[in-house]
Amino acid sequence: MVKIEIENDINNKNSIYYDLKEFRDRNPDTLYSYQDFEVAGRREFKIITNKVRKLQDYEKNRLASELVGHLYNYALDEGKLSSVHDYITLNPIIGYYENLIKIFKDSMESNKEILKAMSKRVNNLLKESSYSEEVKLGILLSPICSIKNLKDILNVFSIHNEYIFYTIKAYEYIGSCNNIIFEISKKSKGYGKIFCIMNLTPTTYEIKKWMIEEGSDNSVGITELLSYTMLSLDLLSYLEDTKFSEGEIEVFAKSFSTLLSDYSLDDIKNSAKVCNKLLEIIDNIGGGIYSLYAVISILYSIEAIIIDEYKNKGNSNSYKLNNDYKEIIDNCKKICKKELWHNVIANEVPNIEIESSVLISCADRTKYKLKKSEFELIIKRDYTNALLYKYAFSIGNKAIKKCAFKLGLKKLPMTEILSGQDELKIENLLYEDIAQICFFIIIKYAQYEDFIDEYKDINFQALKSPLIETRIQAAANLQRFKEEFDSLDKETIKDAISTEIVSDVRRALNSLLIKSSSKKNKKYVEIDENMHIDAHVKDIYLTSVNIAGISYFDMSEIYHKLLEDDMVYLKRDFDNEYDKNAIEVITTEGFVMGYVPKDNNLILKNLIDKGKYLYGKVEEISEDYSAIKIQIYLSYKDVIEEITSTLSLLSGEREDYLQ
Template sequence: MVKKDKKNIIKSIYYDLKEYHYSNANEIYGYQDFETAGKREYKVITKKTHQLENYEKNRLANELMKIFIKEIYSSNELKNVNSFITSNPIIRYYDNFIKLFKEFISNDNNALENFRNSIIKLIKESAYSEEVKLGLSLAPFCNIEDIDEILEIFSIHNEYLFYTIMAYEHIGKCNNIIFELAKKSNGYGKVFCVMNLKPITNEIKKWMIEEGADNNVGGTELLSYTMLSLDLLDYLENTEFTKREIELLSKSFSLLFSDYGIEEINDGIIVCRKLLEIIDKNSSGIYSLYAVISILYSIEAVIIEDYKNKRNFLSNRFTDAYKELIETCKEICKKEIWHEIIAKEVSNVEVESSVLISCAEKTQYKLKKKEFEAIFKRDYTNALLYKYAFAVGNKSIKKVILDLGLQKLPLDQILKGQDELKMDNLVYDDIAQICFFILIKYLEYEDYKDKYKELNLQALRAALIETRLQAATNLQRFKDQFDEIDNELINDAISSEMVVEVRRLLNSLRIKTNDKEKKYIEVTEDMHIDIHVKDIYLITVNVSGTRYIDMSEVSSKLFEEDLVYLKREYDNPYDSYAIRVITKEGYIIGYIPRENNYILKNLMDKGKYLYGKINEISEDYNNISIKIYLSYKDVIEEITSTLSLLSGEREHFVQ
């Protein structure tokens, strides 16, 4: 139950933490991993992991109680207890076991004494974290004399902080203790503190709003327990702020807007208006500016969401109030002081690179090469930096993103081989894939001529589908210039490619286009056709003449189910019945076969509208089949014309 340190002195977890606690003036335990300590408890209590059914929790609680009682009255070694809680951590059925334990000891005073000794042993002598957690969970019900010291010692480590706080809660009158823990905590420990902290004083409310959500994990939960649960408008209207407090407040609001929209905040528009008023009068620091930008982003998100859902945002949600907020934000962003503040903060490693880049973009501050390079070196997997470099940056900044990006990005993982990984199913750990995709998509040939082809050939091995598609598209410019090695790389990529869409595009790279035809025509309004439920399917045909067409023009743009237009070519010297097949962009991909076009041309010449849908495309694009439909468009036009005549709305119908 104990472990030995380097000096072979027997030490438990308790004594390790106790020694650190009294040697470091009650500081948080510095040797813990803040990214993992307490993570299991966090995921369970926030329901981010599989939740047991209540009957399962009761069953586990009963089994543990049975084992615990048996070992207390026999060997008192607790080996089976250790085995059980190692496989079934107490956090998964915490409440159920606590209720069972309290009920048991309330009916048996003798049992309490036996349990007390075993629990003290678990807490003070154990070298196993799950044993300590069990002991801390039960300690407040066993009248342990030095319980205050025990809880104080374990409160410095996030692995045990949840159980410590729960123990304080059971003892009672602990809000001030939890507040003191919250002020010095971070990581998952801060989440545990805030979730149990009650905003009963102005000091606590102030801290919860200004600093409560500033943490490296659990931001959404922290915001819901701090800013969203408090009266922000009352706080803003009745508080005098120093410049430092405005920065803290602004940082909290920028965090709030990263997870929640204006409409999710009580009195959101008025709150934003008041915050902007405070910042406008006291331009403070980089986070004051970023809070303004966050409001702009939040409003943009509302507009985009409405547009996606085809709502009439101009007359409904995109009101004068939103317009006013946008104009106020823009005016604040124009202040010259922000350029000075950005220049000062560029070298500050405490400021997130996303904040600096967003502020530079919105204020039109031009980052110098050295400034951008310094930011990029400390955050080279931030996709926003790649976007900035290609959208705003000059040639020197683009060179930084390319040279340093290729040097620092984990290319062995990015180019580990073709996979079915897509943008839509990426997780945060795959962020480097997006960075490389942006590089491949927006890097221009003129900026990196010597290695452009080589880089895109390498990108054919990317795990991300979108990267491979973009690389194959970029390589189209070299399709008549590939050497033997290039062709071998392309052939290898084709042979191992599992995604049909990518394989087609790769196959098009092998087709020589020197003698191929490229021909566009203007797509006029009368060619446009909307699919109607009453359209009639006529026939499926293979488009003829595709082998003479340069299909590289459509190889990454034409897919199954795409609509194509049909247009008569009256002056065709070889076939007076000719019907061209045209993409919606106006590119001619071939003709309706001669054996199928007689009846179709008669329909078209008599005013009927025909269109096609791509049915199937071969990997080399030489064989394209389309389904041809008779459109309902002419009937709709005839009805519309008749109604217009009858209504008298069009004067030219009056004879």
């Protein structure tokens, strides 16, 4: 037997099986280290999680039947392996593996002689093939063919993510495999871990505990892992039945904060009770940075729910929802005020294993003032984290602001960031464009007083950004220098205008060259609640007009602020001595831009005087702001108010019923 094994090893140097077996024998209980954990098993993951188009049932049956036909020929003639090879290369079995198992099993049961021959061929696929798709096919069919020493063979393939999915399916066919899958799960990572957990049943407390605490700790597929672990299990009973140490609650808190980064509290069974119990445990025994971050994640999640409910305030349950979570919010804030967290944060700042976002969020919520040296340590290792720049310019002291400004401009890929004007918008950026967001935050929030020497130059450079919002903000920042521009500055602006392809940016750049007039009027009115209007699907378009009287107002007040599609308010001007029907056109900040033209205002004035609500939407703005065209709409707001008033009389309560 030993001689045969040695001969096999010599004769199968290119065999996937013997390569893995040799590694396993040298490194027991260790995953195959030469695989790419970000790639191995990815195709199987995408298909079983429906991230690519699924085959129709008839397609699966057709492909499975055709492959069984090729296998039948291969069983009779070893030379037909090439036809099997070609078929599974074009049609990988992951797309129809369930149908293949059924059809293959049924066809083999009716022909024992073919099964015997097929067993030999499958054994060859398992042990001798150097082609991964052949090996996967062999693993999948091996339990049907009753391959000898199969569990040991499967154990060999379980150390590589490319084969774990098929290994688990083979174990499931054999039966009584949950403990085996659990053992594979504990040492797995990458896509292999996902396959294990998707097929693992929490039959014991040990398995349940591991799934909750470590099941989602992975580099890929976090959302899917959470759905199979923490979302699927009874977290409340786990928290109530477990006696935690500081270290143990830290492990759970890390998983729980990960859960809340991907899902809402509404997705968790008994979410309020789970939160209260977790907060009680953390309040009693403390914990580390992730215990604190779990508390903060709960706050973030509740805030997100409140914001969503506020946006949909027509739902009368919104106030009840806020009351349900009031106790949780109070407990979170109480825990965050504990001074012990300041030491926890300070101790974790040098820890490169802790995400920068965790440290910054914890510092923000606990009012821990990061020292300049601490912030510098964090941003040096994570200079493309936009949250760090937001923290620096909104909360950080002057030293931290300077640190973020200088380090950002030094370390960010400025050649790429200033690659030239384009039509990129923040809402369309990909994750790999995060450096553009970091630079935008610098341009938007850095104040002239803090960076007197660099401010003008960096904003001129920002006019070359491909991000529209960055260019608009840079033009806005340069407004403070417009009276000081020299000929070179003006030439730079003209060059930017000549190549600018976005009208909003071009308009903002043109405003830099328009001379301000101190003689023009700057009129503001107070925007009260009665003037506020939300657009509604039942609003009625009435007409389009060019705003009259623009030349009498200092339009520099709206340079780079007013954009096309922005809403403007319409307000009667009863004190106008030139036009008794006058209607002012006002920005949402209260700046009066002009009037509805006399030729168009009589009917509109009558509507407003009769209690109707009108508003405008900016349709077009000329590049020098000398002409602004708006669309005028009749709002549905008065109808909503009438219905709300009627319902409140019936119920005795006033609510925002409809929108």
